[in-house]
Amino acid sequence: MIISNIIAGLESFAPPVYQESYDNAGLLTGEPGWHCSGIVVALDATEAVVLEAKARGANLIVAHHPIVFSGLKKINGKNYVEKAVIAAIKNDIAIYAIHTNLDNVMDGVNGRIADILGLLNRRVMAPRQNTLRKLYTFVPPAHLEQVRSALFAAGGGQIGQYSECSFQSEGEGSFRAGDHANPFVGEIGKRHLEPEVKLEMVFPAYLEPAMIAALKSSHPYEEVAYDLISLTNSFDMVGTGIIGELPEPVAETAFLERLKNVFRVPVIRHTPFTGKPVQRVAFCGGAGSFLVNNALQLKADIYITGDMKYHEFFDANDRLVIADVGHFESEQYTVDLLYDILAEKFPTFAVFKTGVRTNPVNYYI
Known part of the structure; x- marks a missing residue:
């Protein structure tokens, strides 16, 4: 197994095109053509995690957070970033980061927490636009199913929780084959009328090359006629944060007690209680203060995230409870998520969950 195969498996789950502009996801150290001897999954690729990978005989770390966010002008070990990079290079260990692209897919970081909390009727809080x-x-009617199936297989026709979505309408196409053409139907030099079906299908923009390749390989015509239209519709399967509903309303104090257990924290910073039961729950792993207004607009009873600053708590406006469970704590189950993705895609390969706790924050109680 080479590293590029593993990267392809990860990116089929969370395409790099869905990372935020400030992010630095991808292969940070190592070469894609290396043979992979094993994988360690972690939230952070610190020096300790690199040394752990070496000890386990693994030469690939798949981490959520990129150890390198911006350019390094010097690499002399003066901080934790440079120490990790030096250790990775010295020991021929590749580091691959899958960050905001994993945050922004429905079944990613936030989806895993929604699973743990048992949220129903989920949707993305801030869907991506222009994607x-x-x-x-x-298509000639006799070849319609062949073309449609090929486009579905390439990733077309997904709308929310529904797959294989398309629309067709019947009509008649005309063309005249030139002297050097090799027409599927009709005669060279003569106008030809052919019954055709107009097939329509929505797809994520990043799949355009695959969709066109599938169309051309499955279509019988020498020259395939098609149109591509950019849509302004939001893509409800991609975006930041998730909101859903608990099966039954829960008292605010009881729900916070549950959060302490789920996120394994001794304390939760929160805004004043509203006096209403909790049923509609919004969540964003990591630093999610930018979604407070979205949570309010979506009428969430509680918004769970990390890294809230003092003045940002005022944004609750006594209309919902903001609960800060901590950055690391809100994303800790990402290690399990990455492990499950890799184990499913590469069931016979050696994948290890890190035993290093990389959280730099401690609590004195």
């Missing part, structure tokens, strides 16, 4: 396209093509 969808629509394909129109024209």
Whole structure:
């Protein structure tokens, strides 16, 4: 198994195109062509995690947080970032980061917490805009199912929780084959009319090359007619944060007690209680203060995140409870998520969860 194969598996789950502009996800050290001897999954690729990978005989670390966010002008070990990079290079260990792209897919970091909390009727809090396209093509009726199935297999036709979505309408196409053409139907030099089906299908923009390749390989015509349209529709399966509902309302104090157990924290910073039961729950792993207004607009009873600053707590406006469980704590189950993704895609390969606790924050009680 080479590292590029493992990266392809991860990126089929969380495409790099969905990372935020400030992010630095991807292969940070090492080469994609290396043979992989084993994988360690971690939240942070610190020096201790690099040395752990070496001890386990693994030469790939898959981490949520990129150890390198901005350019390094010097690498002399003066801070934890440089120490980790030096250790990785010295020991031929590759580091791959899968960060905000994993945050921004429905079944990613936030989806895993929604699973643990048992949230129903989930949706993304801030869906991505301008990430969808629509394909129109024209197919002879006898080849319609062949083309449609190929486009579905390439990733087209997904709308929310529904797959294989398309629309067709019947019509008649015309063309005249030139002297050097090799027409599937009709005669060279003569106008030809052919019954055709107009096939429409939505797809994520990043899949355009795969969709066009599938169309051309499955379509019988020498020259395939198609149109691509950019859509302004939001993509409800991609974006930041998740909101859902508990099966039954829960008292605020009881729900916070549950959060302490789920996130394994001795204390939760929170805004004043509203006196209402909790049923609609919004969540964003990591630093999620930017989604407070979204939580309010979506009428959440509680918004759970990390890294809230003092003045940002005032944004609750006594309309919901903001609960800060900590940055590391809110993302700790990402290690389990990455392990499960890799174990499913590469069931016979050696994948290890890190035994290093990388949280730099401690609590004195």
